[in-house]
Amino acid sequence: MRILQVITSLHTGGAEKLIVDLVPRLRALGHDVDVCLFNGEETTFKKQLRGCGCTIYELSDSDHYYNPLWVMRLLRIMRDYDIVHTHNTAPQLFASIAGLFCSAKLVTTEHSTSNRRRGWKWYKCIDRWMYNRYRIVICISQKAENNLKDYLGHYNTDIVTIYNGVDVEAFHQANPNNSLRRTNRFVIVMVAGFRYQKDHETLVKAISLLDKDTYELWLVGDGDRRPLIEKMVTELGLQNNVVFWGVRFDIPELLHTADVVVMSSHLEGLSLSNIEGMCVGKPFIASDVDGLREMTEGAGILFPHQDYQRLAEIITELHDNKTLYEKTAQACYNRAKQFDISKMVQSYSKVYQSLV
Numbered sequence: 384m385r386i387l388q389v390i391t392s393l394h395t396g397g398a399e400k401l402i403v404d405l406v407p408r409l410r411a412l413g414h415d416v417d418v419c420l421f422n423g424e425e426t427t428f429k430k431q432l433r434g435c436g437c438t439i440y441e442l443s444d445s446d447h448y449y450n451p452l453w454v455m456r457l458l459r460i461m462r463d464y465d466i467v468h469t470h471n472t473a474p475q476l477f478a479s480i481a482g483l484f485c486s487a488k489l490v491t492t493e494h495s496t497s498n499r500r501r502g503w504k505w506y507k508c509i510d511r512w513m514y515n516r517y518r519i520v521i522c523i524s525q526k527a528e529n530n531l532k533d534y535l536g537h538y539n540t541d542i543v544t545i546y547n548g549v550d551v552e553a554f555h556q557a558n559p560n561n562s563l564r565r566t567n568r569f570v571i572v573m574v575a576g577f578r579y580q581k582d583h584e585t586l587v588k589a590i591s592l593l594d595k596d597t598y599e600l601w602l603v604g605d606g607d608r609r610p611l612i613e614k615m616v617t618e619l620g621l622q623n624n625v626v627f628w629g630v631r632f633d634i635p636e637l638l639h640t641a642d643v644v645v646m647s648s649h650l651e652g653l654s655l656s657n658i659e660g661m662c663v664g665k666p667f668i669a670s671d672v673d674g675l676r677e678m679t680e681g682a683g684i685l686f687p688h689q690d691y692q693r694l695a696e697i698i699t700e701l702h703d704n705k706t707l708y709e710k711t712a713q714a715c716y717n718r719a720k721q722f723d724i725s726k727m728v729q730s731y732s733k734v735y736q737s738l739v
Contacts, residue, residue, distance in 0.1 A: 384466055385463065385464045386414055386416045392421065392422035394424070402418060408724070418437055419441075420439065442457065453473075458481035461481055467487045483516075519541045520542045525544050525677060526674055547655050551723045557639050565626075568597060571600050572600075575656055584612070586645055593695055595624050603630075639664075642702075644668070646667070648669075649688070668694065668698070669684075678722075681718075684711060
């Protein structure tokens with residue numbers, strides 16, 4: 384099959400990471416898979432993907448995702464493919480329009496349990512039309528599927544769940560990089576873009592309650608909200624306890640070097656960082672919200688949404704109680720093994736085969 388993956392860009396993020404992991408593995412199964420970017424800006428993910436031999440189409444080199452001209456440019460590309468698989472809002476919408484004029488079968492992945500446009504009542508009819516243009520809508524968690532079905536009310540498309548996956552053993556077998564450690568403090572790490580879905584504020588507030596000589600926070604990622612969090616860290620006097628690592632591509636080693644992995648969020652689909660954090664044999668703590676709850680409950684430790692005092696208590700308990708620490712770490716690794724990337728790739732391949 385000829386399959387085209389369409390996404391806004393290859394900047395860092397969960398959907399982008401899925402593309403980078405999925406495309407070479409689908410090609411290894413014998414599929415002819417290429418990628419179309421609305422924003423073709425050069426990134427590390429893009430360089431990594433180019434190395435697998437796929438064609439990368441670029442509609443522009445800017446972040447003007449909603450230019451109507453992209454519909455016609457996308458249509459010319461889509462005509463050469465059996466399957467067009469979209470990710471993110473602009474590709475979802477534009478491919479559904481372009482699909483009216485070509486025979487490619489449309490698939491999309493819903494990467495979150497919610498989004499801002501679901502709060503726009505006037506937009507619901509557009510969303511309902513758009514999703515019904517797709518033969519299959521893939522959700523990355525059961526909660527994401529349930530929420531989408533509830534939101535749409537009635538629909539004609541197939542809506543299914545395929546959980547995200549990671550190379551579990553590659554993460555588990557990585558070695559710590561102790562050169563990253565500046566002190567002997569107990570290190571808490573969160574790997575997440577500084578976007579509205581993420582709740583860095585609660586984690587920073589929790590760290591402010593802890594002993595400064597004992598604990599240190601590492602924040603890995605970038606995004607438009609990073610300056611706000613940097614300002615907050617300064618105002619709380621935590622400059623010597625919070626490290627901003629920016630975008631990194633040694634995540635397995637970095638996670639192994641830390642002591643506890645945290646994901647503090649307002650909402651999620653199914654966070655790849657969640658699964659990655661559980662792979663490395665460290666306790667995983669997460670906000671008790673849709674998307675994180677489904678993955679974490681019964682293995683890692685959940686804290687009430689935005690409850691920084693409870694989060695601080697959990698971190699302290701893991702620091703002080705070695706038995707709890709080791710029990711939680713082992714449970715997290717056992718849970719992660721259920722989400723190996725090989726299962727995800729086979730499931731996507733079966734979806735494509737069902738359409739052709």
